[in-house]
Amino acid sequence: MRIPLSNVLILFLSFACCYCSSKADGPPDADRPNIVLIMADDLGYHDLACYGNTKINTPNIDALAEAGLRLTNFHSNGVVCSPTRAALLTGLYPQEAGVEGVVTAKSHRDVGMNLDHYTLAEYLKDAGYATAAFGKWHLGYQAKYGPLSQGFDHFKGFVSGNIDYFSHIDQEGYEDWWQGTELNPEEGYLTELITDHGIDFIRAHQDSSFFLYLPHGAPHYPYQGPEDEAERSIAGDFVVGGKREDKDVAYKEMIESLDKNVGRIVQTLEEEGRMNNTLIIFCSDNGATPNVGSNAPYRGYKSQVYEGGHRVPAIFYWKGKISQSVSDELVLSMDIFPTIADLVAEDPVNTEKTSGISVAELLLGNQAGLTNNERTVFWRFKNQKAATKAPWKVVLTPDSAELFNLANDPSETTNLKDSFPEIFVELNESLKNWEEGLTEELISN
Structure with missing residues (x-):
């Protein structure tokens, strides 16, 4: 039985302080991995070639799947973006983290995810990791609810639900590109810009273990490929979803750009000699929309609780540690925190502190006696x-x-x-x- 949420912070802090004292000051440890967590936005179950898509080319993500663990029964905890992000970072159901719906630019500019919840970033930071988030936050607009208040050392990205891929203006007409807690406009196509900062972070942390969180905007609207141009301006008139009529083509371009940039991250890890001790996780925050993308063969789409709304792609790759396999074991976004904690810690973290459970044994191929599918x-x-x-x-x-x-x-x-x-x-x-x-x-x- 899970302990009361009020005790989560105290228990996690007690563990983290002890662990941090033994690990934080030392060099990178080959037995505890760096973490690169890449999250797509509104990517459907059937939108990658390794999940059966024959129209969209995703060779770099497919290569991770072919050499690692590809899950066919992975589920986002939310059917829209903010709830899944809350679950991912806290190991809790979104409702336990207080984020059941979208943190909207119109209604929620003064609120955010409760700072009392101990996050994956805080845990890894306390364990001696350098931590960074580049991309979409969407758990609070004010700086006090931002990534730097939730365990990340570095943040460059946007805090709303979506931005123009070139001008970086959100759907309410606000400028939305931040460095830390300050607005700091930068030029560049969103998917490439997020990746550029991720690459810089990897190269800057040769001598430390790191957690790199890359929550991409793609392929969420506005539907803009890398060869398009800015459509939104501050307080201007624009089509929220983008003006391109061939949205299916734009969607394909966006996913293929995302795949290309996943490849850039992998190449950087290889060049820097970090592949052998880096766990790469790729997943989506919810299913595809009814307008573009595919959740086949599942019923429903984003914002619905049918399978198509929350059964999404997920791939785990750790060279030499995770063997090539495909699994239909039940795994959810909230399981990622306790799983990483098990892989990082000398002694497994008590998973009663979270609603998610560790699936570290599944990742490492020790599947005998797994009970993931027995839970409700x-x-x-x-x-x-x-x-x-x-x-x-x-x-x-x-x-x-x-x-x-x-x-x-x-x-x-x-x-x-x-x-x-x-x-x-x-x-x-x-x-x-x-x-x-x-x-x-x-x-x-």
């Missing part, structure tokens, strides 16, 4: 709810109450609620109990 997990967004305990899934919306057997019906086409009423009641009760246990005040839409 939950999603909630606005008026939609879902609970999964393999192979069953309950989906509740204002218009329906559905039960699916994902083993036989992964596309969620056949409602079995009336055929298996006891299973429906059991999962529904689990969902109610989870909701009743939530105490965090929510930032919501």
